[in-house]
Amino acid sequence: MKNYLTIHPWKIIEQGFHPEYNRITESLFSIGNGKMGMRGNFAEDFSGDSLQGNYLAGLYYPDKTKVGWWKNGYPDYFAKTLNAVNWISLSIKVNGQILDLNKCETTDYKATLDMKESVIYREFRVKFKKGESVVVQSQLFYSMDEDNLGVLKYSVFTENFNGTMEIKSTTDFNVVNKETNYGEKFWKGISTSVNEDFGSVKAMTKKTEFTVNCTTSNKVFLNENIVDTKPKTLKSSQKFSHNYTLEVKKGDVVSIEKYAAIISSFFYDELKSTSEKLIERTLRDTFENLKKNHTDAWAKIWKKSDVQIKGDDSAQQAIRYNILQLNQTYTGKDSRLNIGPKGFTGEKYGGSTYWDTEAYCLPFYLYTADKKVSQNLLHYRYNHLQKAIENAEKLGFENGAALYPMVTMNGEECHNEWEITFEEIHRNGAIAYAIYNYTRFTGDDSYLNTKGLEVLVGISRFWAQRFNYSRKRNAYVMLGVTGPNEYENNVNNNWYTNYIARWCLIYTSKSLKKLKKKDPKQYNKVIKKTKLKENKEVKLWKEISSNIYFPFDKENKVFMQQCGFLDKEITSTDKLKKEDRPISQNWSWDRILRSCFIKQADVLQGLYFFSDKFTTKQLKRNFNYYEPLTVHESSLSPCVHSIIASKIGNKYKAYELFQRTARLDLDDINNDTEDGCHITSMAGTMLTVIEGFGGISVKKNLLHINPQLPHQWKSLKFKINFREVPLCINIKRKKLIIKNDSDSALEISLFDKKVTLKKGKNEF
C-alpha cells in the first residue's frame, strides 16, 4: 500500500513528485483509446527510473518459446505485445541545460489523470543549476474521436531569465521490449523521412511483418503567437527530430503542440499517405477543438457506464478508474482485438487473450456498452474456432473437438507450461458460458444460433473426449486438469471443470434442440457445417452428462474442489504467518500444491456462474468452507468471493473483498503495479458492484435485482441496458429508484418478487 495519490472522485492526482514510485505512476497514468495507448511516460527527458511503453492494438511478435524441458505439444512461440514508436519525446534545453526531473530541482509538482476526459495534466516548477526557473504545463491524450491520433501540448513559462530555449521534438522507433526471451529486437526499420513541417518513420515487425508508420508534426508558439522560423531537422536510423531554438525573455511562454498519427497495417493498407494526410487535417484544426472532440466522445462513454457511489470517495475513484481503463483498452469496434491482462499499461503477460475476457470482461461490456461490443468479443473466438480445433488435434483429440488456447493473440496457443497449457482446460467452459451469458442478458439468440452453436459443438466434442469412463466409479471422470485455482495442478475431477463441462454438454444439446424446433433450416446449416452426428454424438453427450462424478464431502456437505482434497491438512489462511504471504513468493511450488490454500475462486467460481442452480444454503456452506482457505493471490479472485458474499448477505465480507479488488492497482496492493495495471480484474470489480451490491442477475428470462448496499455507502447508482431497455438503478439507504429509459414497461424480479418497471421513474 503506497497511498501517495490523492483520493478524488474524478481524478488520479500525484501531488508532489514521487520518483521512487515512478514506474507505478507510469502504469496508473496509462492512457489509450482502444486502438493504441501508452504508459504515463514523461515527454521531457528523464534519466530516473522509468519503463517506456507505447502500444498498438493487434500487433505482436512471436517470441521464440523459452522452456527448460520441452514437452510434446508446446507451442513454438509466445506472442508478445510490442513496445512501439515513442512519439512524445520533447527534449528541452534552457541556456544549454537539459530539463530532467531527475537532475533539476522540482517543486510544486502535480500530475493529474482526469478520468472524465482521459487526459494527463502535468504542472511543475523546475530550477536549473545556473538559477533559471521555469514552470511547465502539459496535456496529453489519445483521441477517442480520431483513434489514430496522439496529442501533446507542452508549455514552458520562463520565470526569471532571458536566454535561449531549445526544444528538440523527436519521434523514435528504436524501441525494444523489456520482456524478451532471447533479447531479440522485434522491429526493423523501413524508412525515415523528415522535412521542416513533419516527419515520418516506418518500421516492420520481424516474422509477423506488421508495418507501422508514424508521422508527427509540431506547432510552436511564443506567447500564443505561432513561431514561423523553421526548425532544424535531424534524421537517423528509425528516428527523426525537429529542433527549435528560441530566444526568450522573462515572462515569455513557449508552447509546443505535438501531433502524432500512428497508422498500422493491422488496420490500413496505405500507411504513410494515410498518416501524413491525417496530420495535414489535424494541423488545420486547433488543439482546443481536437480536445473537445475527444472529451465529447468520452462523455458518451461515461453516460452509459458511469457508476456513482456516494459516501465513499475512495470507492468512487476506484470504480471510475476501472471503468476508464477498460474503455481505454477495448472499445469493441474490431472483432480481431481483445483485452490483454495489462491492456496498454505494460508488457507483462504478453498482452494476449486469456479466459478473463469471457469470464469477467464480457459481462462488464454487456452492462455498460452497446451489445455490439460483446458480440465482437464473441466473434473473436468464433474466428479462432479452426485454430482451436487444430490445437485440440495437436493434443490427440479428433473429429472437430475444439480446445481454445490458454493464452493467444491470433488463436494459436502461446503458453508453455504443461499443467496450464494442456490441463487448465476449464477455459473452454468460460468461452461457452460467454455465449450463454450474452444470450441470456441481451435476449438475442442470433449469435448462438449461427456461429455460437459451431463453437459449442467444438467445445462439447472436446469435453466428450476428455471425460473417460471409470469402471471403478461407474461414472465419467475427468483426469489430469488444473482448475481456476492454479495452486493445484494435474488433479482428478476438479469440481468446477466437471461442472462447467457437464453444463456445456447440456447447453449445447438443448440449444440444438431448440433451434431444430424454431428454425429447422438454420439448424440444418449448423449440422452440415459441423458434420454433427446427432444420433451418435448428442446421445453420447447426454449419456456422459448424466453420469459425471462430482466429488462431495458428506461431512461438511460441500462440493469438493477435486478428488483427494480431504487428504490435505485443512487449516485456514489466518493461521499463515505474515512472512509466508503471499505464499506464491515465499513457498516452494510443491509446498503450495500440497497445502489446502486456494489461489482463486474455484468451486466458488462455479457457484458464481451458476448461482441460480444452487440454494442460498448451498452457497453459504461452500462460501464458509472455501473463503477461509483462499489466499486470493490472483487478482481475479476477490471479486467472485465478494459477489457470493453479497448473495448470501455477508455484507462485511462483500465489502472487504470489494476493497481488495477495487483499489488493487491504485494502492499497489500486490506490489506489482509497476509492471502495468490488472485490466481484466478491473472488470471483476465492476461485477462486484453491479452483480454483488447491485444484485443484478438474470434467472429464467427475468432480470433479478436484489441490492445489498454496503454499510459504508450512502448510495450506489449505475446503468444497465437489459434487452434494449436502458435502466438507471439508484440504490439508496432506504429507497430504490429505477429509471426505465425505454418506452415500454419491463417485468423484473425485485427482492425475489415480480414487479413491473413502468416507463420513467419507479420508486421502491
Added chain:
Amino acid sequence: MKNYLTIHPWKIIEQGFHPEYNRITESLFSIGNGKMGMRGNFAEDFSGDSLQGNYLAGLYYPDKTKVGWWKNGYPDYFAKTLNAVNWISLSIKVNGQILDLNKCETTDYKATLDMKESVIYREFRVKFKKGESVVVQSQLFYSMDEDNLGVLKYSVFTENFNGTMEIKSTTDFNVVNKETNYGEKFWKGISTSVNEDFGSVKAMTKKTEFTVNCTTSNKVFLNENIVDTKPKTLKSSQKFSHNYTLEVKKGDVVSIEKYAAIISSFFYDELKSTSEKLIERTLRDTFENLKKNHTDAWAKIWKKSDVQIKGDDSAQQAIRYNILQLNQTYTGKDSRLNIGPKGFTGEKYGGSTYWDTEAYCLPFYLYTADKKVSQNLLHYRYNHLQKAIENAEKLGFENGAALYPMVTMNGEECHNEWEITFEEIHRNGAIAYAIYNYTRFTGDDSYLNTKGLEVLVGISRFWAQRFNYSRKRNAYVMLGVTGPNEYENNVNNNWYTNYIARWCLIYTSKSLKKLKKKDPKQYNKVIKKTKLKENKEVKLWKEISSNIYFPFDKENKVFMQQCGFLDKEITSTDKLKKEDRPISQNWSWDRILRSCFIKQADVLQGLYFFSDKFTTKQLKRNFNYYEPLTVHESSLSPCVHSIIASKIGNKYKAYELFQRTARLDLDDINNDTEDGCHITSMAGTMLTVIEGFGGISVKKNLLHINPQLPHQWKSLKFKINFREVPLCINIKRKKLIIKNDSDSALEISLFDKKVTLKKGKNEF
C-alpha cells in the same frame, strides 16, 4: 535397430565404413579410464557428421538455468559436464591432399573396440583424388595404468607412390559444448606454449575455475626408425601444433605415436609441471610397454567382473560391453566422483548424478569390485549431506531434514522441473536403500554406524515432515509426488514412495536401536552430531510408519500405483498403435499423464527392492497387472521387470526384457545412442544377469542362489564377492558349479535350501 556391427564375444566391430551412423559409432566406441574419456572420434580430419567429445571427471560448468516459468525453489544453474581439450587430432596430407574419410575413397574399413583391452583399433585403405593409396592402422586408448595418459598410435602405409606426407599433430582447447542453455563458451584460455619436443595448453572453466593443462608430444617413425628432423611448431590461442613433413617412397610406413598428459586442478595443484613430467617419463618408455601396462590393468578388472554366457554371442557381447563401459566410467578411486547417465560417451543429461547410482550402479560394483568402490559411492552422498539439508530448507523443511537432489554434481540441486525437482523425492529412498544394500551384502556395518546413520536420520526427518496426517483417512498420506514412473506427476500416495519412505523410517529406527545396544559410545556420537531427539523424533517415526495409507485394489489384489489410478481407462500396451510408440515422442504430455501407461517400473521397483517382504504370489499378481501397462520408455525399466520375471519363473518374459536392456545401445533401440550410451542402465543389465538369471539375493543374512538359466543359453558364469568370500558361479543346463575361492566354508541358501559351500569346487 541398426545391426551394422558384428557380433563377437569380445569385440565391437564396424566392418565397412558407415558414415551415416557415425555419431552412433562414436558413442559406442567411447573409451575411458574413470578419470577421463572420449567419444570414438577420429584422429584424422573428418568433415562428415560427428560429435566431438573429450571429458574429464569431476569438472563441470554451472550453466545458467533455462526455464519458461520460474517457480520458487528452482536452482540457478544446471551443472554440465565439459567437452574438454581435443588432443588426438592428426591432420594428414599426402601430396598436399587431406586424408578425410568424408572426401576420399575409403575401402577395407574396419574399426574394432577390443573390450578385453579397452583399445580402439582402426584399419582402412584410402585412395586420394590423384590416385595415391595408403593404408592406415591406428590404436587409441586411455591408460588404465597411468590414468592421466592418453595414447594414440597412427601408421600410414604408402602403397603406390613416392611423394610427401605431412602430419600436423594438433592439441586444441578451443572446444564448446553442444548442449548449452545460452550458447556460452565454458572455457577461457590461460596459456599455450610449444617447442619442438612438446607443447602445453592450459585453460580454465568460467565460474567454477577448474584448470586443466594438457601436454602432448609425438614420436614419429619412418619404417620403424625414429625420425629426428624437428617439426615446425605452430601456436595460436588455446591451440598448438607440431608439423612433420616427410618424403616417402612406395612401401614406406610412417608412424606417429602421440602421448597426451591431461592434468586437472580437480586432482592436482601443479598442473603444467605434473603433465610435462608425465610426458617426459612416458617418452622414455615404449608404446608396447605402455599398452601392456594398460591391458594388464584391464585384465585385473575382467578377472573380477567378467560374465561368460555360452550359446548366445549377442548376449555375451552385450554384457561385456556393459561391464566395459561401467568400468571405463567409474573406477571407485575417488569419492568426489560419480556416474553420469552418459559417462564419458556424450554430454546429454549434463553428466550429473541421479538416483541411478544407488538403485542400479551400486549393486553392480558390489558384485564385481572391491567394496571400497561401493564405499566411495556411499561417501559421495555423505559428503553432500549438508547440501541436502540446505536443499530441504529451501523447500520449507526444518530441523536437519535432508532432501538429496534429483540431479547434482556437487550436492546442489540442478534440475528445474517442479514435478521432478520438488516431487520426485523417492530418490531419497534409494539413497537410504544403498546403505542397507551395502551393509547387507558386505556384512560390514561400519559405514552404517558412522556416516550412514547421519544420512538416514536426515532422510527420515524429511519423510516425517513430508507425510501429513489425513483426518479423513485417519492415516498418514504423502501428497504431490512423482514416483519412478515419470508418466504420472503430482500424485497422492504413490505406493512406491510411501513404501520406501516407511521402510526408511523403520530401518533408521532399528539401526539406531541396534547401535545403541552394540556400541553406546558410537551411538551417542551419532545422536550428538545429528541432535536427534530420540523420544520425540523416533517416536514420531514409529507413529507414522505404523499408520501409512497404501492404495490397494481389492478386486485384483494388487498394490495401486497411486490414489485414483483406477479412475483411468485400464488397457494394455499391445493395444497401442505402432505410430503411437514411443508415446513420449508421439503423445502430448497430458495424454500421457491421463493414460494408464507406465514409463518405468514403479510398484515393481518397490517389489524388486523389497522382494523378500512379498510372496511369489504377490510378485506374480503385481507383475501380471503392471507389465502389460508398462511401455518401458526409460532405459532403467526392463531390467527390473526382467529380474521379477525371473523371480516368478517367467523365463520367456525375463529373457525378452533382458534383450531390451542388454543391447539398448549396441542396437540403438531407442534411436538415441548418437547422444551417448545409457551407462547407468548398463548396470541394470548386469543385475538382470546376476540377480535375475543368476538368482542372487541376500535374505536374513544369508546368500540365496536361485538360478533361472534362459532356454537360449548353454551356461552362465560369473563371480561375486559375498562378504569377502569370492564365489565363481557357473550355471549350466543340468549342473551348477560354485567355486568357493576363500579358505573357509560358506553357508548359503540354494533353491531355498540351506547348503554349505566348501572351499574349492561345489557341484549341484
